Amino acid sequence: MKPVFPVEKTIRERTSVRSYEPRALSTKEKDLFHDFIKTLNNPFSVNVNFRLLESSDAWKGEKLGTYGVIKGARDFIGASAPDTDLALEALGYSLEHLVLYAVALGYGTCWLGGTFDRSAFSHAMDLKKGDLFPVITPLGYPADKKRPMESVMRWAAKSDQRKEWKELFFSENFSSPLSKSDAGDFAYALEMTRLAPSAVNKQPWRVVKCQNAFHFYKAKTLKEGKNSVDLQRVDVGIAACHFGLAAAEKNLPGGFKKLPVPNINTSSELIYLFSWVLNS
Missing domain, CATH: 3.40.109.10 (NADH Oxidase)
Incomplete structure (x- = not known):
């Protein structure tokens, strides 16, 4: 829709x-x-x-x-x-x-x-x-x-600042930043994702484009309390909403789906959550 x-x-x-x-x-x-x-x-x-x-x-x-x-x-x-x-x-x-x-x-x-x-x-x-x-x-x-x-x-939270593309979006692995040209039609959806709000503006989402999918990860950038809810998972959901709405507006193919953990080398600070899988 x-x-x-x-x-x-x-x-x-x-x-x-x-x-x-x-x-x-x-x-x-x-x-x-x-x-x-x-x-x-x-x-x-x-x-x-x-x-x-x-x-x-x-x-x-x-x-x-x-x-x-x-x-x-x-x-x-x-x-x-x-x-x-x-x-x-x-x-x-x-x-x-x-x-x-x-x-x-x-x-x-x-x-x-x-x-x-x-x-x-x-x-x-x-x-x-x-x-x-x-x-x-x-x-x-x-x-x-x-x-x-x-x-x-707003100043203390750096509310008007956003991370650069090379810090958020990657190609095949976390060592290779994804360029806007390589993102193709999905560059718009990713830019809308980059602009999403987050708790104390930490922008904890990371996205890896790999073959026919964009894999969404959570990067641990805040300490978690023993009994507190993980707000950074909420933040990744907010970012995914921006991606999904932008893709729907432009009639881009695909949809969100949780896959087996992708075979991509990651640090312990990166946790796979779900993927946008292009229609075959």
Whole structure:
């Protein structure tokens, strides 16, 4: 299915909005998002659950909060999934599709993985036992004026910077960078992948073009806590969403599939996740 918005324009317009006008979405607007959510799917066949939440959805007398990171937002989107293979990647894929849809309509969003009241939001999400609930995003009207802290946060996170092609995309092995000319028609999809957002802008995805496939790997660039969710797997799902939407827009052949681990020499910091396999 082709995207319902211009992919490159929307991806380039997307930015993390942390300051919002203090007004809630109307019922009509919420219905618009509920309807779009019904159309969402992901290539990993994981049932990702979405819930539109209001900041007034109190728990133990306290409103849903983000420790001061987000100001003014009255509505949020939470996403959860059962703990199955590629669940986090699927969640990142589906939520980014929803985020881009919101951006195309003029709404503000901001991926949050660690700076929200997880206990309160989890209660409001009505999670099932074992569900993964790694991220939320505010959803609302961007404020005309940004707070000084917001500019500081963007600078600290290097939000406007992206890695170069030679650091992310490779040909046959991890020693040979993939050129845009060798990527052919898929250079556009890979460029959209390069522009994807990620936790503290670490861009943990690596892609190796090998014969009739593009193999997606996760590069460990953040320390993992004992009991924390691996947000970098969510990040690779976000990047895959950009690749998939761009490929669909250009009618490029193929689809995502998990294959046996490719016979490519890797370090212990690189973990194979899935591939885009060209149609034969």
